[in-house]
Amino acid sequence: MKKNRNDGFPLRGNLSEILLRMKFTFVLCLCAIVQVFAAVNAQTVSLKKQNASLEEIIWELKEKTRFVFLYSDEDIASVQGINIDVKDLRIDDVLTRCLRGTRLTYSIVDETVVLKMKDRKSLSNLPQVKGHKVTGVVTDRNGNPLPGVTIVMKGTSLGVATDQEGMFMLEVPNDATILIFTMVGMESKEIKVGEQTQLQVKMEEQVNELSDVVVTGIFRRTKELATGASITISGDELKTIGNQNVLQSLRTLDPSFKIIENNINGSNPNVLPEIELRGTNGIANLDANYKGNPNQPLFILDGFETSLQKVIDLDPNRVESISILKDAAAAALYGSRSANGVVVIETKQPEPGHVRISYTGDYAVTTPDLTDYNLLNAEEKLQLQLEAGHFDLKPTENTTALKAKLEYYNRLLANVRSGVNTYWLSKPLHTAFEHRHTLYVEGGDKAIRYGVNFSAKLAPGVMKGSSRNTYGGGVVLSYRTQELIVKNDMQVEYAIGENSPYGDFSQYAKLNPYFRPYADGRAEALFDPDMPSDFKKGVYRNPLHDAVLNNVDRTKTFDFRNNLSIEWKIIHSLTLMGRLSISKQSSNGEVFVSAKHSKYVNMGDPTSDPDNYLLRGEFRKTDGNEFGWSGDINLRFAKDFGKHMMYAVAGFNISQTDAQSTEIQAQGFPNDKMTDISFAKQYYEDTRPTSTYDIKRLAGFLLTANYAYDSKYLLDLSLKVDGSSNFGSNNKYAPVWSVGLGWNIHKERLLADWGKISLLKLRASYGVQASQNFAPFQAMQIYEYNASHQYNGIVSSSIKGLGNPDLKWQKTKTWNGGIEVGLWNDRLILIADVYTRKTSSLLSPVTIAPSTGFTSYTANIGETENKGVDASIRYTIIRQPQNRISWSINGSMSHNTNKITHINNAMKKYNDNMIAANTNTSTPPQLYLEGNSMNAIYTVRSLGIDPATGKEMFLDRNGKITYNWDSRDLIVAGDERPDLEGVVGTTFMYKDFTLTANFRYQLGAQKYNQTIVDRVENANLYDNVDRRVYEKRWTQPGDVTFYKDVKDTEVTRATSRFVQDENVFSCESVSLSYDLSVKKVLKAIGAERIRFTGYLNELFRVSTIKQERGISYPFTNRFALSVNVTF
DSSP states (O other): OOOOTTTTSOOGGGHHHHHHHHHHHHHHHHHHHHHHHHHHHTOEEEEEEEEEOHHHHHHHHHHHSSOEEEOOHHHHTTOOOEEEEEEEEEHHHHHHHHHTTSSEEEEEETTEEEEEEOOOOOGGGSOOOOEEEEEEEEEETTSOBOTTOEEEETTSOOEEEOOTTSEEEEEEESSOOEEEEEOTTBOOEEEEOTTOOEEEEEEOBOOOOOOOEEEOSSOEEEGGGOOSOEEEEEHHHHHTTOSSOHHHHHHHHOTTEEEEOOTTTTTOTTSOOEEEESSOOSOOOSTTOBSSOTTOOEEEETTEEEOHHHHHHSOGGGEEEEEEEOSHHHHGGGGGGOTTOEEEEEEOOOOOEEEEEEEEEEEEEEEEEOTTOOBOOHHHHHHHHHHTTTTSOOTTOOHHHHHHHHHHHHHHHHHHHTTOOOOGGGTTBOOEEEEEEEEEEEEEOSSEEEEEEEEEEEEEOSBTTOEEEEEEEEEEEEEEOSSEEEEEEEEEEEEEEEOOTTOOTHHHHHSOTTSOSOBTTBOOSBSOTTOOGGGGGSOOBOHHHHHTSOOEEEEEEEEEEEEEEEEEEEETTEEEEEEEEEEEEEEEEEEEEOTTSGGGTTSOBTTTBHHHHTTOOEEEEEEEEEEEEEEEEEEEEEEEETTEEEEEEEEEEEEEEEEEEEEEEEEOOSSTTOOSGGGOSEEOTTOOOEEEEEEEEEEEEEEEEEEEETTTEEEEEEEEEEEETTSOTTOOEEEEEEEEEEEEGGGSHHHHHHOSEEEEEEEEEEEEEEEOOBOTTSSSOEEEEEEEEEETTEEEEEEEEOOOTTOOOEEEEEEEEEEEEEETTTTEEEEEEEEEEEEEOOEEEEEOOGGGTOSEEEEEOOEEEEEEEEEEEEEEEEEETTTTEEEEEEEEEEEEEEEEEEOOHHHHHHHHHHHHHTTTOSSOOOOOOTTSOTTEEEEEOEEEEOTTTSOEEEEOTTSOEESSOOGGGEEEEEESSOSEEEEEEEEEEETTEEEEEEEEEEEEEEEEOHHHIIIIITOOTTSOOBGGGGTTBOOSTTOOOSBOOTTOOSOOOSBGGGEEEEEEEEEEEEEEEEEEOOHHHHHHHTOSEEEEEEEEESOOEEESSOOOOOSSSOEEEEEEEEEEEEO
C-alpha cells in the first residue's frame, strides 16, 4: 500500500503554525522557569532577633521558609550577637545583613542555601612583593579587647581574625594598603596602614536595627524624616514593664501619657480610668455634655477608632506596637478627633513559614494595699467614745435612756475584754489569683498567610466576688502578590464584669472593731438590735449579712469587629489602599438587691405596714446595642528625585455609629431566689422603662505631603476637613491643618565627619486640632413623647432640649518645638519637647430666661491654655554585643500647667452656685475662674487653731482675722497637678537574663487631705476613725495644736489648713526575664523559644501625705509571672 506522506508529517502550509506553537511553548517554559526561580528567590521573611547567634537565625529561617540550609557547625559557631528587625525582606537580603562583617559567604541553589567560609588565597602563592608585618589590638570604645574581628586587605580576600585578646598579625605590602575591620554588632572601619607596624583600633557599637518608624494608622513613616512629636513603642518593650493592660505599661514608658489616680475606685477592674495626654484641654463635670472624659485621647486599633474599654481588655500579647501622636503635625490626620492626641495600636500580623504555635501564660497574684489605713483598735475606740461623752446622759434624756446607754456600754466592754478586736478591712478582701492564657497559630507562604488567636483572662479583684473575665478569639487572613495585598481581620470578644456583693469598701473602714462579725456562726443584719438610737448615727448594719444574699451586679458585653483592607501598588511610586470596618456590640447589665438586704430592715412590716414591706427588693436591667461601620480610601505617592524625597497622601473617610439602650427598674420581690423581673410587684417608684438612641456620622477628606531634601531639611503639610452630625447646622465642617519643619543637623558635613554626634535634629510644628468628644444631639432640638397624655388618640410630645445650630467643634491651636540628640553612636539619647495648646469653643450650659421653659442650652464658650515640657534620656553604660552584655539607665520628666483664659456669664453663674452650695461642707468646691488652673484647690485661708479658744482663725477677703468661715473668702490654696513627674529606671542584660526596674516620682503637687478632715477633724466618733484623732488635739487654753477640740462637733469647712504638699516616690515595676537557650532542651520538647518573666508592680509607694487611698475599692500590689513558649 502506498503511504500517504501526510501521515507522518504535516503539510508544508502548516509549518508557520508549528513554529508559532514551538515558540509559544518555549516562551511558556521559559516563563515557568523564571517564575520558579523568582518564586524561590522572592520568598520573603520577617525576622526580629536581638543578640542572637547565627545558628538561631538559621533555625528560624528554616521554620519560616522552604529553604534547606547546608553548613558546618564549626564555621558558624563564632558568629554571635546578631541584631536584626526586618519585615517582608527577601531571603538573600536577610542573609546579607546577618553575614555582614563575618568570614562567611552563601550561595542559593533552588531552595538550598549553602554557607561556607570565604575562599582565601595563600600568601605563599602570591607574587613576591616587598612588605612588612603589622601587629595590633582591636578594642571597643571602653578599651575592652574584641575577639573574632575580621581584618582583610581592601580589594582582596586576604585577611586574619583577632584572637581572644583582640590581637592580630598580618603581613601587608609596603604600598598604600587599606585594612578593613568588621565584626557583627560593630561598625566597620577602614584604616590606611602606610608604613605603620603597630595599630591600635577602636570600634564603635552598631546602632540596633530595630525599626525606627512612626505608625500613624494610615501610613508608616521613617521617624528620621518626621517633624511631629511622636513615639513608637514595641510590644516587647511593653512586656518588660508588666503583663497587665497595655496602658499601665505605656504610662511608664512615656511621661506625657498619664493615668489619673482614682482615689475612690482604686483598682476596681470594672471602672475605667481617666486618661490624659499632655494635660487637660477641656473642662470636665459640666452636666453630661461630654461623652466620657473630655481630655481623653483618640484610640486607634489596627487603623480604626476604638473605645477605652476595648483597649483595657486588649490582650497585651497581641500588640505589635503602640505609637503616640502628640502634636498637630503628628495627629492632624485624624481631624476633628485629634485635639487630645492619638494613640495608635497595631496588633501582630501572621508571618510566613511552617506552622508555628505560640502559647503565653500570664499569671499574677494581687494583694490589697492597706498601708495608708491606720485605724483604732477595739479598746482605743471604746475609750474614745467614753471620753467624747457618748455614754453620758443628755439634758433632754431621761434615766431610761441613760440605763440603755450604760447597758450598751457594758455589752461592748464585755466584747473587748473577751478579745473581740475585729479587723474589718480584711473581711471583704482576699488575695486574688489572676491568669490569662493566649494561644496563637500562624503560618503560610509568600502568597497566603494566616493567624488564629485565642485568649482567656480570668481576673478576680481583691474584693471578694468582684471580677472581670474576658474571652476572645480571631482569625487574620492575608493574600499577597507583588502588586496586591488583601487582608481580613475578624475578632470577637466576650466579657463578664461582676461587682462585689460585699458593697462599698468605705463602710468597712467605718465599722467599729468591738462589733462581732458573726453571732452563732451567722452574720445578722444588725450588730445589736437594742442599740440606742444615738449610736445609729454610725454604721450599725452588718455588710457581711448582705454579702451572702443572692445579690447580683453583673454586666455582660459581646463585641464583634471585622476589618478588611486592600492595598494595590499601581506603580512603583503609587499605592491605593481601601479599608472597611464593621463592628457590633451588645451589652446587658443586671442589678438585683435582695428583699433581705439590711437596707430594708426598717422598711414596712408584714402586719402593720404590708404595702411598704412588699416593696422590698429591687431590680434594674439595662440592654444596649451598638452598630458601626467605617471606611476610608487613600492614595499614597512616594518618590525619590535624586536628593529630593516626596511623600503624599490623599484620602477620604466616612463612618456611622448607631447606639440604642433601654433600662427597666422594678421593686417588690418575694425572696432572693426570684430574681427575674417578672416576679416584681411594680416598676420602681416614679419610674417607667426608658430608651435612648444615639447616632453619629462623620465624613472627611485628607491631604498630607512630606518633603525632604537630602534627608536633612524636612517639611510636612496636612489638611483634614471633617463634617460631623455632632456639629450645629451652621458649623458642619471642621478644617484641621498643620505645618511641620525639621532639620537633621547631624547629616551636615561638619558633624557627619566629626562622628561624635550620631543624631541631632530640630523639629517645630504648628496647627489647629479639633475635638467632638461630646454626646450626640447637643446641637439639635429634641422632643419627647408622653404616652400618659393623649388627645383624640394622638400622643402628645414636648420639647425636651433646645437646639443650637451654631454649636461647633472644640478647637485647639497647638505649637510644638522639639530636639533629638544622640551622642557616641546613640549611646546617649535625649529627646525634649516644649508645647503650648490653646483651646477655645469649650462646651458649657448657657443660662436663658426661665420664661422659655428651660434653664439652659448647650453652647461653645470658654477658653483654656495648656503649656508643658516633656523630656526623656537614656544612657547606655555598657554595650558589648559580642559578649551579650548591656546596661542602660533611663529617665523621663513631664511638666505641665494649665489655666482658664476666658469664661462666659453662664460659667460665672455656675461658679456662684457652687460657692453658695459650699456653705456647709468640708469639701472644696470645683470652681472654674479666669486666670486660674483647672486643678486649683479653693479654700478659705486658715491661720490655724487659736490657742486661747480652740477655734479656727481665718483671714477674710479684706485681710482681717475672723472666726467666721465665709465662702466669699475662698482663695486658691494649691494646685493638684505636680510641678514635675516622671520615671527613672535601669535595664541590665547579661546573656539570657534581662533585669528592668522603673520608679515613678511626682514633685510639687498639693492635695486637700480629705482623710484628716473626715476621719480626724470632722470624724463621726460613732464610727471607727483614723488614729490621728488622738494627736495634736486642743484640750485647754494655751495648747498650740493642729486640730480643734475633739468635743467640738461643728463641721470644719474647706480651709487651707488641710492643703498639704505632696511628693510621691513609688516602685512602678521590676521585671526579670530569662530566655532558655539550651538547644538540647529546646530540641527535646520541639520548642523554638521559651521565655520566663517575673514582675513586681506597685511594690511600694512613699508619699509626704498620709491619707486613705482606695476609698470604695482598695489599691493593690501585684506579683506576676509570664511564660512564653513557641513551637
